[in-house]
Amino acid sequence: MTASVTAAFAPAGTRSRGPARLGVLRRLPAQRLVLRGTSLLASLAAWHLLANGKVDLGIVSFRNVPTPIEAAQAALALFRSPILWPHLGASLVRVMMGFLAALAVGIGLGVAIGRFRLARDLLLPPLEVVRPIPAVAWIPLAILMFPSSELSMAFITFTGAVFPILLNTVHGVETVSPRLVASARSLGAGRAAILREVILPGATPSIVTGAAIGMGTAWFCLVTAEMISGQYGIGYFTWESYTLQNYDNIVVGMLLIGLLGMGSSLLVRGIGSLLTPWAALGGAR
Numbered sequence: 001m002t003a004s005v006t007a008a009f010a011p012a013g014t015r016s017r018g019p020a021r022l023g024v025l026r027r028l029p030a031q032r033l034v035l036r037g038t039s040l041l042a043s044l045a046a047w048h049l050l051a052n053g054k055v056d057l058g059i060v061s062f063r064n065v066p067t068p069i070e071a072a073q074a075a076l077a078l079f080r081s082p083i084l085w086p087h088l089g090a091s092l093v094r095v096m097m098g099f100l101a102a103l104a105v106g107i108g109l110g111v112a113i114g115r116f117r118l119a120r121d122l123l124l125p126p127l128e129v130v131r132p133i134p135a136v137a138w139i140p141l142a143i144l145m146f147p148s149s150e151l152s153m154a155f156i157t158f159t160g161a162v163f164p165i166l167l168n169t170v171h172g173v174e175t176v177s178p179r180l181v182a183s184a185r186s187l188g189a190g191r192a193a194i195l196r197e198v199i200l201p202g203a204t205p206s207i208v209t210g211a212a213i214g215m216g217t218a219w220f221c222l223v224t225a226e227m228i229s230g231q232y233g234i235g236y237f238t239w240e241s242y243t244l245q246n247y248d249n250i251v252v253g254m255l256l257i258g259l260l261g262m263g264s265s266l267l268v269r270g271i272g273s274l275l276t277p278w279a280a281l282g283g284a285r
Helices: 001-010 015-053 068-080 084-115 116-128 134-146 149-174 179-184 191-229 234-243 246-276
Strands: none
Touching: 015 068, 068 179, 068 246, 084 116, 084 149, 084 179, 084 191, 084 234, 084 246, 134 191, 149 191, 191 234, 191 246, 234 246
């Protein structure tokens, strides 16, 4: 039964279009790289023009915003100094702690809620009440609940990551075709086998999407926690730069957060692609 999972979830007609699709995939990356590179260069050019010209639009001013060159010089100096690595290491540990806990809890609760009506009725209402609470509102309670600031900050990242994973898991479980479940049951599969061989493979693409979103949200929430209760971390470094009026380092900290969030989300998607080859067969053309 395991050998048939990929074929079951692959879109119809994929085998007959193999050579043509491979040709499209060979041409597509170069075109997309050019488009993305052009978009990035255009953004940098707009930033440079606005900051270098000290443009003041009334509702927004760029008089104190450093230019890309000034930010690059500050980034180079920061990478050469020893102060970056403790900040970077602290943030990475906190994010991974919160994200892995969110992955375990989000997938577990999501499968239960999506698969069993009783779990949905008991668990979903309180979770929906908690879900809209912003990360910054959890900080005082997290400080009171956990004995160390590290655990409290990891908890803040957990609250940011768990709900995208949870909701996407529920969606993925609910969208598994009932015909696949019925087919597995007719072949003699029990509940455990159906969950392992049908439900989880069918829901995994949605879980990967939720995990990628959750990773980005974890970075967003971590920075909020570090600005208030941290002593090390990229968020703390960015806030400290603001209090010291070091505007170049503010931009560097913001860009580091963006790059770390983007890189970790791409890593999650890459791992997800390796785990779901059947989903890649039906990807965007």
